[in-house]
Amino acid sequence: MIDIEKVASSVSDLLLALGVERDSHTYDTPRRVAEAWAECLAGYDNDPVIHLDATFTGPSDPGLVVLSGIRLTSTCAHHLLPITGTATVAYRPRPGAPIVGLSKLARVLHGYARRLQVQEHIGYQVVEAIRQKLDPVGAACIITAEHGCISTRGVLERGVLTTTQATGGEWEPGHADLQAILAEHAARSV
Amino acid sequence: MIDIEKVASSVSDLLLALGVERDSHTYDTPRRVAEAWAECLAGYDNDPVIHLDATFTGPSDPGLVVLSGIRLTSTCAHHLLPITGTATVAYRPRPGAPIVGLSKLARVLHGYARRLQVQEHIGYQVVEAIRQKLDPVGAACIITAEHGCISTRGVLERGVLTTTQATGGEWEPGHADLQAILAEHAARSV
Numbered sequence: 001m002i003d004i005e006k007v008a009s010s011v012s013d014l015l016l017a018l019g020v021e022r023d024s025h026t027y028d029t030p031r032r033v034a035e036a037w038a039e040c041l042a043g044y045d046n047d048p049v050i051h052l053d054a055t056f057t058g059p060s061d062p063g064l065v066v067l068s069g070i071r072l073t074s075t076c077a078h079h080l081l082p083i084t085g086t087a088t089v090a091y092r093p094r095p096g097a098p099i100v101g102l103s104k105l106a107r108v109l110h111g112y113a114r115r116l117q118v119q120e121h122i123g124y125q126v127v128e129a130i131r132q133k134l135d136p137v138g139a140a141c142i143i144t145a146e147h148g149c150i151s152t153r154g155v156l157e158r159g160v161l162t163t164t165q166a167t168g169g170e171w172e173p174g175h176a177d178l179q180a181i182l183a184e185h186a187a188r189s190v
Numbered sequence: 191m192i193d194i195e196k197v198a199s200s201v202s203d204l205l206l207a208l209g210v211e212r213d214s215h216t217y218d219t220p221r222r223v224a225e226a227w228a229e230c231l232a233g234y235d236n237d238p239v240i241h242l243d244a245t246f247t248g249p250s251d252p253g254l255v256v257l258s259g260i261r262l263t264s265t266c267a268h269h270l271l272p273i274t275g276t277a278t279v280a281y282r283p284r285p286g287a288p289i290v291g292l293s294k295l296a297r298v299l300h301g302y303a304r305r306l307q308v309q310e311h312i313g314y315q316v317v318e319a320i321r322q323k324l325d326p327v328g329a330a331c332i333i334t335a336e337h338g339c340i341s342t343r344g345v346l347e348r349g350v351l352t353t354t355q356a357t358g359g360e361w362e363p364g365h366a367d368l369q370a371i372l373a374e375h376a377a378r379s380v
């Protein structure tokens with residue numbers, strides 16, 4: 001949990017160091033920024049794996065489960081700028097194994113995304129959480145995102161997208177499940 | 191000019207207040223963020239109207255001049271989050287009046303955009319600068335942008351665009367010049 005007062009006061013100091021004039025627009029900026037930080041870092045409030053604690057009985061062969069088109073918002077650990085994109089989370093439960101509520105796959109992703117992050121880590125952590133809790137045949141998290149640190153500063157490349165693949169379990173590159181997941185991801189990412 | 195050391199030290203305090211762990215990714219974050227701020231607020235380094243000081247002799251009737259598709263990057267004064275979009279800057283010099291280098295119209299825009307801003311202000315300030323320096327028949331600045339404070343926090347509306355029109359001189363809503371400018375803007379904004 002973030003101490004809003006302390007964050008707001010350090011944002012006041014930052015505005016001072018930036019030499020920014022305080023007027024009607026910036027008067028309330030420390031409070032707004034502190035609240036924005038609380039929202040953007042809400043993923044630290046608990047361990048995202050808890051979302052996979054509640055399971056249901058699955059059919060004898062649940063098959064491949066792919067949640068695509070998840071709108072992802074995260075924050076770059078290197079520059080504190082937004083990362084925005086689309087994610088796909090998928091797993092293939094073992095025959096007879098329990099399944100999880102579909103929204104929980106998105107909740108795990110948001111739990112890791114709502115932290116200071118590096119894109120590769122988000123996918124890795126999502127796959128690890130699914131592996132640890134559900135021990136599936138395979139798990140994957142594909143993310144396509146635009147990084148503020150590339151589009152709004154530095155190289156200033158607008159529209160440049162980074163796609164990362166994190167996979168676990170028995171899925172090797174080229175596996176049919178993975179190809180199906182990548183096709184879904186490509187069709188849904190914006 | 192921003193004091194990079196002072197900004198970096200206030201970003202260190204901010205990370206502390208946010209309770210963020212310092213690891214290989216965040217070790218250098220205060221320096222990176224301070225440099226990013228210097229870049230994003232570089233518009234304070236000088237008065238953007240100076241870009242319109244150098245003029246050339248124009249033809250007896252220069253006609254309407256429209257610079258469209260300018261990639262705009264600014265920072266929200268309310269939440270310190272990126273504003274990204276496309277801008278059109280236009281003016282109609284009076285017959286016989288001097289004209290300015292085309293890139294200077296974009297430089298004026300970037301000069302105001304690279305500050306803590308509110309979208310309406312950027313357009314208003316660009317139009318005022320052109321009016322003050324060139325006294326044209328008309329001047330306009332149309333901006334279509336996505337705001338981080340709308341897309342990455344709060345209402346979390348991705349893809350929502352705000353279009354603002356700033357006009358000056360003899361151009362009233364519905365004027366033929368303005369209609370031509372708006373058509374160019376609509377065709378070029380992304």
Ligand SMILES: Nc1nc2c([nH]c(=O)n2[C@@H]2O[C@H](COP(=O)(O)OP(=O)(O)OP(=O)(O)O)[C@@H](O)[C@H]2O)c(=O)[nH]1
Pocket residue numbers: 076077078079117118119120147149150154155218222
């Ligand atoms: N692998 C990876 N790299 C990232 C992520 N986010 C992020 O900022 N980076 C990269 O981290 C690097 C930080 O490098 P740096 O310490 O030289 O920082 P800088 O701001 O001076 O670099 P730059 O101006 O090239 O962006 C940059 O290349 C930046 O693009 C991410 O999610 N994954």
Ligand SMILES: Nc1nc2c([nH]c(=O)n2[C@@H]2O[C@H](COP(=O)(O)OP(=O)(O)OP(=O)(O)O)[C@@H](O)[C@H]2O)c(=O)[nH]1
Pocket residue numbers: 028032266267268269307308309310337339340344345
């Ligand atoms: N007119 C205008 N409004 C803006 C700009 N940038 C910007 O943040 N705003 C708005 O400023 C307002 C600040 O309101 P607020 O003090 O209630 O801040 P908040 O973060 O609690 O509001 P929110 O959660 O509705 O975004 C928000 O409605 C936000 O969308 C801009 O460039 N022009």
